[in-house]
Amino acid sequence: MDPLIRVENISKSFGGTPVLKEIRLDIRRGEKLAVIGPSGSGKSTLIRCLNGLENVDSGTVTIDGILVESTRSVAGRVGMVFQQFNLFPHYSVLNNIVRPLMTVKKVGRDDAAAMARSLLEKVRLAEQKDQYPGTLSGGQQQRLAIARSLSMAPDIMLFDEPTSSLDPELAFEVFETIQHLASSRMTMVLVSHQMNMVKGFATRVLFLEKGIISFDGSFDALIGSSDDRIQRFLRKIYQ
Amino acid sequence: MNLDFSFLVPYIPQLVSASKVTLFIGVASFVLALAVSIVTGVLRSGSLPWSVSVPLGIYIEVFRGTPLLIQLFFIYYGLPTFGIVLAPVTAAVLGLSLNSGAYMSEVVRASILAVDRGQYEAAYCLGYGRVQVFVHIVLPQAFRIALPTLMNYFSTMIKETSLVSVLSIAEITRIGNHIYARTLSPFEIYITIGAIYFAMTYTLALVTRWIEKKGIKWTP
Ligand SMILES: Nc1ncnc2c1ncn2[C@@H]1O[C@H](COP(=O)(O)OP(=O)(O)OP(=O)(O)O)[C@@H](O)[C@H]1O
Ligand SMILES: [Mg+2]
Numbered sequence: 340m341d342p343l344i345r346v347e348n349i350s351k352s353f354g355g356t357p358v359l360k361e362i363r364l365d366i367r368r369g370e371k372l373a374v375i376g377p378s379g380s381g382k383s384t385l386i387r388c389l390n391g392l393e394n395v396d397s398g399t400v401t402i403d404g405i406l407v408e409s410t411r412s413v414a415g416r417v418g419m420v421f422q423q424f425n426l427f428p429h430y431s432v433l434n435n436i437v438r439p440l441m442t443v444k445k446v447g448r449d450d451a452a453a454m455a456r457s458l459l460e461k462v463r464l465a466e467q468k469d470q471y472p473g474t475l476s477g478g479q480q481q482r483l484a485i486a487r488s489l490s491m492a493p494d495i496m497l498f499d500e501p502t503s504s505l506d507p508e509l510a511f512e513v514f515e516t517i518q519h520l521a522s523s524r525m526t527m528v529l530v531s532h533q534m535n536m537v538k539g540f541a542t543r544v545l546f547l548e549k550g551i552i553s554f555d556g557s558f559d560a561l562i563g564s565s566d567d568r569i570q571r572f573l574r575k576i577y578q
Numbered sequence: 579m580n581l582d583f584s585f586l587v588p589y590i591p592q593l594v595s596a597s598k599v600t601l602f603i604g605v606a607s608f609v610l611a612l613a614v615s616i617v618t619g620v621l622r623s624g625s626l627p628w629s630v631s632v633p634l635g636i637y638i639e640v641f642r643g644t645p646l647l648i649q650l651f652f653i654y655y656g657l658p659t660f661g662i663v664l665a666p667v668t669a670a671v672l673g674l675s676l677n678s679g680a681y682m683s684e685v686v687r688a689s690i691l692a693v694d695r696g697q698y699e700a701a702y703c704l705g706y707g708r709v710q711v712f713v714h715i716v717l718p719q720a721f722r723i724a725l726p727t728l729m730n731y732f733s734t735m736i737k738e739t740s741l742v743s744v745l746s747i748a749e750i751t752r753i754g755n756h757i758y759a760r761t762l763s764p765f766e767i768y769i770t771i772g773a774i775y776f777a778m779t780y781t782l783a784l785v786t787r788w789i790e791k792k793g794i795k796w797t798p
Binding site for chain 1 (some may be wrong): 677694697698699700701703704706707714715718719722736746795796797798
């Protein structure tokens with residue numbers, strides 16, 4: 340079967356500094372891929388290339404045969420959850436889901452509201468529907484961001500350190516939400532430093548280092564790897 | 579010192595109609611300045627071809643870099659040289675709005691640029707187009723950022739209308755001078771004139787506070 344996401348030899352530099360070096364990567368439908376690696380290794384840049392938030396310097400990304408040239412190419416098909424949530428502060432919790440549905444998908448207000456309510460139910464935010472994002476806890480904000488992405492019915496979800504700016508217990512409720520999603524057939528890519536999260540989530544782990552994939556395999560294989568740099572990284576993270 | 583305001587009573591009708599003129603010039607100039615600043619500020623927040631950005635830049639620098647009084651004189655006395663003759667009130671509104679429009683343009687531009695990059699990214703990922711992001715996501719947030727400063731300019735503009743008395747417009751500063759010439763009681767008159775300006779700007783401050791508290795329900 341053809342991979343859903345095909346990354347062919349992509350390179351990317353910022354101001355002359357190479358950040359991604361000839362990356363090749365196939366992601367199959369339904370795969371739950373975790374990307375780990377030291378800070379600055381290019382993890383965010385890599386997943387931002389998958390949905391066109393970054394333009395590659397060379398190489399190609401294709402999703403289901405569609406060449407990703409900008410966010411427009413795959414908008415709606417690839418959802419993204421950011422470390423900083425990026426909710427729309429001027430919309431109520433409900434409207435953070437309703438308005439994009441109306442604006443982008445031209446769904447009528449009533450249908451959009453019904454969809455939004457059922458999504459809010461799923462991420463346990465039904466009671467907060469009339470509040471504004473600024474009044475929610477970090478964990479609630481991130482769950483809302485997840486629900487908002489899901490409203491576009493994406494085939495693929497990208498998560499860039501979704502719990503890194505949260506306290507441990509709030510991180511856990513977001514993790515539970517992601518974990519719940521992971522039981523679906525959706526294809527998911529998660530960048531995270533939290534190894535317990537990676538362990539529970541991933542069917543496949545990439546270790547990215549200085550713009551190169553230096554490990555690609557299961558979580559257990561990662562832990563058992565004899566690669567020095569991986570072991571050093573894991574020790575640092577588990578401390 | 580004996581303060582006596584009673585001699586002003588016969589002048590009340592004049593003061594009222596002069597206040598109306600001041601208010602009209604202030605409000606009309608602000609509305610026009612707002613339109614000018616939104617158009618130019620929005621244009622300047624993006625990348626423009628130099629054929630647009632250079633003239634806009636010149637407009638803003640020239641109007642911010644020269645005195646309002648000179649601009650008023652130029653529009654009222656200078657433009658007739660080119661065959662453009664304007665009524666005093668029209669010249670006053672044009673001068674005030676172009677002048678404040680130049681300053682407010684920078685406020686609009688800065689407020690748009692202050693909206694977080696992440697807002698664009700989240701919207702693009704959801705499938706918003708460039709115009710949709712701008713209209714639905716960026717402008718409402720920029721509005722909130724710009725509001726207090728823009729209202730401050732409104733208040734400044736009301737006070738600046740006193741300058742247009744030089745175009746022999748019967749607004750309150752000019753009427754105040756008239757009354758002073760007749761009665762020779764500067765203290766009471768200028769206190770009264772000052773109080774009228776203050777009443778206008780203070781009301782505006784209250785309205786601004788109300789909009790910020792009640793009109794905008796969200797917090798960043
Ligand atoms: N827009 C940008 N402009 C300039 N340099 C950038 C930009 N985005 C990323 N970089 C640089 O590219 C390198 C890789 O960044 P990236 O954000 O992909 O790393 P990361 O692995 O996600 O790191 P972290 O774990 O800290 O999030 C870093 O050195 C960063 O400074
Ligand atoms: Mg990152």
